[in-house]
Amino acid sequence: MSDQIKHECGFVLIRLRKPLEYYKEKYGSWMYGLNKLYLLMEKQHNRGQDGAGVVSLKIDQHSGSRYLSRSRSNKANPIQQVFNDIHARLDKVEGAKPELVKNPEWAKEHMPFCGELYLGHLRYGTFGRHSIDYVHPVMRENNWRSRNLVLAGNFNLTNVDEIFRNLEDLGQHPKDFTDTVTILENVGHFLDEENQYLFRQYKNEGYANRDISHQIEENLDVRKVLERSSKRWDGGYVIAGMFGHGDAFVTRDPWGIRPASYYYDDEVVVIASERAVIQTAMNVGFNDVQELKPGHALIVKKNGDVKEELIRVPQERRSCSFERIYFSRGNDKVIYEERKELGRLLAPILLEKVNYNIEQTVFSYIPNTAETAFYGMVEGVRNEVNQRKVQQILELGPDAKEEQLSEILHTQPRVEKMAIKDVKMRTFIADDESRDDLVAHVYDVTYGVVKNNEDTLVVIDDSIVRGTTLKKSILRILDRLHPKKIIIVSSAPQIRYPDCYGIDMAKLGDFCAFQAAIALLKERGMQSVIDDVYKKCKEQQFLPKEEIVNYVREIYKPFTVEEVSAKIAEMLTPHNIDAEVEVVYQTIENLHKACPNDNGDWYFTGRYPTAGGNKVVNTSFINFVEGRNARAY
Incomplete structure (x- = not known):
């Protein structure tokens, strides 16, 4: 993606199912779990660089000893910072002689982060707050182990205000108005209630208080806590957590908007945001890793038992298609094939755009995330060209000459790496003109391939959101090659609507497709459409989200996709370049063909999976018209 779009977070939960001595004997160190956690977090560093955090829990640690350890960082390279801190704290343990440190029994008694349960998190702060207080995992501490709560997640709720008010109605006084704190206190309330219910039950049965604590830890109903907590949640979420006595869980929203996968055997349970990282870190096959079903939770009890349980009734599956197009790591088997298919499906459209003039067309891509779609596009172009070759050969008939056949067979698409992403440049220059000049050099180009004023340059990107980098950098640089025409291709459809489920795309005014539609309305004397939509949005501003x-969909109705694309091309074309510029987008139909099981397309269609999505898009439009640079949720 040429525009930098920050997005949802990543998490890892690891539960060791054997005593620590087992891992020392088999793998040479009790740090097996900690080392796997580091590897799994590093493999998911693409999911958030604003912060990282780790919590470790020791199961059945005796009273008077710490059983929860936490390290968090919001500095540069936060994963490294966190694990440097962990190892520094291990090195400082009093009396930690080498032979004792290696001993799992001594280590568990004396050393932090020596436990059976680990929760790691990578954060992108969609609420715009970067204080260490907002870095996950977050904790709600209590002197009763079964009331301690640790949470980390990949989530955004559209109705934080509604849940916040409900907490107030319960008599709480939450310390902050964020989705993180609200979820923590929300789950914490029902965890307290479940503890209190079990306490009364066992008290009535005659148990002593000390024994009641053990009974609660053995019999706490995690499913019930999650079911009651999540009843009001509207949004996309995967939330991982642990209770102080050793129960752990990961729960997923009923629409499957945010991703989660898991693997377990008799040694370990691993749950993470992405399947491929589990395959890599655990060296297991594709079929060994399962997807956590929408509306379900994977619950790992204190004794190590694992069960996937229904928490909320699953709805129509609307898992995020942007995960497939861009955000997830591309080494996942299915995602890799889907990205290739997105490129391949564009081939017939592009060949029509260049009138099948292969000899004067160069195909390339914007590095680095569009590379896989590029492979698919080239494969599709070659297939189309080969079909035309067959037809041309058949038309020659039985008297075809060798020279004619050779000329046909040697016609191949011209495939080149034209754009090269240079070292990331940071600029501290204050004036805009100087800064823009430096930004224009983020990419470099390959000279000497394009024929001056003859060739068409077709360059694929995985998506075009704001178009800022295209206008300020990529198009200017590509124009230095002196092509006759530049066609920028997006493997995703036009992004028309904001996200509210964890991706940093909440403001309508940021999208070049929206800007193009507004510009077209004004140019054609249709300002009344804007006014009518604004009026309708205001009229329902305080209605229940349902x-x-x-x-906002009415903003786009007067225009075809091609009209909006043409306007985008006009708006993004710098005034001082010579090449003609055209922008081509993927179709919605092709998106669904390529990603048949992940049809969460609200960015492109405005079809939000939850009621809160409609509230967010209308609020975003109101903010745009009223000139407020604010989040819509």
Whole structure:
């Protein structure tokens, strides 16, 4: 993606199912779990660089000894910072002689982060707050182990205000108005209630208080806590957590918006945001890793038992298609094939755009995330060209000459790496003109391949969101090659609507497709459409979210996709370049063909999976018209 879009977080939960001595004997160190946690977090560093955190829990640690350890960082390279801190704290343990440190029994008694349960998190702060207080995992501490709560997640709720008010109605006084704190206190409330219910039950049965604590730890109903907590949640979420006595869970939203996968055997349970990282870190096959089903939770009890349980009734599956197009690591087997298919499906459209003039067309891509779609596009172009070759050969008939056949067979698409992403440049220059000049050099180009004023340059990107980098950098640089025409291709459809489920795309005014539609309305004397949509949005601003309709879709109705694309091309073309510029987008139909099991397409269609999505898009439009640079949720 040429525009930098920050997005949802990543998590890892690891539960060791054997005593620590087992890992020392088999793998040479009790740090097996900690080392796997580091590897799994590093493999998911693409999911968030604003912060990282780790919590370790010791199961059945005796009273008077710490059983929870936490390290968090919001500095540069936060994963490294966290694990440097962990190892520094291990090195400082009093009396830690080498032979004792290697001893799992002594280590568990005396050393932090020597436990059976680990929770790691990588954060992107969609609420815009970067204080260490907002870095996950977050904790709600208590003197009763079964009331301690640790949470980390990949989530955004559209109705934080509603849940916050409910906490106030319960008598709570939450310390902050964020989705993180609200979820923590929300789950914590029902965890307290479940503890209190079990306490009364066992008290009535005659148990002593000391024994009641053990009974609660053995019999706490994790499913019930999650079911009651999540009843009001509207949004996309995967939330991982642990209770102080050793129960752990990961729960997923009923629409499957945010991803989660898991693997377990008799040694370990691993749950993470992405399947491929589990395959790599655990050296297991594709079929060994399972997807956590929407509306379910994977619950790992204190005794190591694992069960996937229904928490909320699953809805129509609307898992995020942007995960497939861009955000997830591309080494996942299915995601890799889907990205290739997105490129391949564009081939017939592109060949029509260049009138099948292969000899004067160069195909390339914007590094680095569009590379896989590029492979698919080239494969599709070659297939189309080969079909035309067959037809041309058949038309020659039985008297075809060798020279004619050779000329046909040697016609191949011209495939080159034209754009090269240079070292990331940071600029501290204050004036805009100087800064823009430096930004224009983020990419470099390959000279000497394009024929001056003859060739068409077709360059694929995985998506075009704001178009800022295209206008300020990529198009200017590509124009230095002196092509006759530049066609920028997006493997994703036009991004028209904001996200509210964890990706940093909440403001309508940022999208070049929205700007193009507004510009077209004004140019054609259709300002009344903007005014009408604004009026309708204001009229339902304070309705319950379930009653709100997405009226912003009416902004695009007067125009075809091609008209909006043409306007985008006009708006993104710098005034001082010579090449003609055209922008081509993927179709919605092709998106669904390429990603048949992940049809969460609200970015492109405005079809939000939850009622809160309609509320967010209307609020975002109101903010745009009223000139407020604010989040819509």
